[in-house]
Amino acid sequence: MVMQDPRPDAPFHIVLNAGSGRTDTGLRCATIREVIERAGRRCELEVVKDGSRLPEIAAAVAERAAREGGVLVAAGGDGTLNAVAHEAVCRGCVFGVLPQGTFNYFGRTHGIPEDLREAVHALLRARVRHVQVGLVNGRSFLVNASVGLYPRLLEEREHDKHQFGRSRVVALLSALKTVLGRHRNLRIAIDLDGHTQRLRTPTLFVGNNRLQMEQVGMQPLDHAVEEGRLAAIAPRPVGRLRMLALVLRGALGRLGQAEDVRAFAFRGMTVRAPLMSGRRRVKVAVDGEVCQLALPLRFEALEGRLALLVADALEQPPGAA
Template identity: 25%
Template sequence: MDILFIVNPVAGKGNCDFVIGKIKEQMDFFHIPYKIKLTTRKNEAEEIAKDAVIKGYEKIVAVGGDGTIYEVVNGMIGSSASLGVIPSGTGNDFVRTVGIPNDLEKALNVIAYGKKVQIDCGKVNDRYFVNVASIGLDAEIVKETENIKKYLSGSWAYMGGLLKTLFSYKHKRVNMNIDGSKKNKNITLVAVANGKYYGGGMKIAPMADIKDGDFQVCIVDKISKFKLMRVFPKIFSGEHVHYDEVDMHKGKQVKIKSDEHLSINLDGDIIGKSFNVYFQMVPEGLKVLVPQDNIM
């Protein structure tokens, strides 16, 4: 029942030593074998997770935010290991969807005694995501948000990235294919959602179900900057879906083509640019630890 904790020491508000101390205290109290490894650079969590799979760890725990989870998932996908999460990042959107508590001691109880559930994943090329992937304005905002996170956290960082990006962003003309249904769109953004939340608590896909085998696809058509600023606050409650410029669709495969390079955002990580992007559902692609009383 060995557990490996992969800790991102720069995630959240710099409370790494406190978090590690609590991990040791709780695991020793439970008499559960464990190890802790700290990352020192970007993408190292993925490498550590891959090695943990080879060594046969039963539970691999991402200690950090959505970016840390993204790396760990890509290191352990396809294995029999279960993903655990100790939220200590700025956004923590994935845990909102699966019901993992933000309280440190309660989250550690889930690692020790939580139940294992199968959840869906998404795939773009050879990369996987568990929460939300996107192109368009949102992906450009993510790049700006990474810089702003040095000064602001969570949804405030995202809002700062939005404001900075908004004035220079140009709409993208794309051809879309969602499970065979074709659309030609002049879009502001497209979010392909497995989970409900992103950007530090914004409810981009209120109807998303991480276990139903389908994406919820949120398409925001070309919209004036003035109206976008009016719509933006509605995303936190999911009320943005009622605007004429917002279309919601359900599907397992989403193909997007454009004459322009499209930045690709997976769970808050920009993986590059492409003229063609293919999002594919991977049903029950991952086991995750959740509270025993979770109804998932």
């Protein structure tokens, strides 16, 4: 079903993650309410203080938004956006975004401002654009999903952020520490286009975000999403120095030139553990959140499934010069 733009008086049902962003939660809530109410619109604002309750709260708010014909909005980082977007897809709601995370890949890809006040103004003048969602074993992802070293990297990064604060520098240094440490390589079999391939890799990374692919230099996979596909990256097992070289290539936007990387695009892929491995579940990172999923893993691209509100970049908010 192709979703139309919401009606002009549609209420906004906003889920705000108090753990995201660097600004005081009360100030963020006041800013959101001020801009929306000044425009003569109504909003319901639900603040999530306990991250473990985010899926439960997002589902409840989405139910109310669907019942009232409202817009379901996520305010937070990419993990928060993913959790709320999942409910928007399930309930058939139009979805809005107020990016408040460290990297904000999803919001930046769709031209949504990182400044909160500007993002709310953009939300008020936005139109529906249908965008792709990735799926792994029924769990949606907007940016990426991965197994192997990457989930471990995210767990270490979260630990370091609690100690040293949330910043892109802390995230980069934490990633280097994890990548250069000891880790096991995955041994997996993938079913792709009717053929089975066996891979040995430190991590299997599946991307659903053009900007992220562009930044690490994975051409031509940066256009896979526009073609209704997902992008897979699987580094070959290498020593620490060559792994460091891969990380540096990615930071410089030249990963696609590396010989030690397998990369391909797909619409559907199944990942299995080798026979006799005994593994039944595996850690999977889904838009920055680590969870345990049962094997085999089924990855799929759901083209145009999410009805996202996106403002015309040429328009300006009221009062702008």
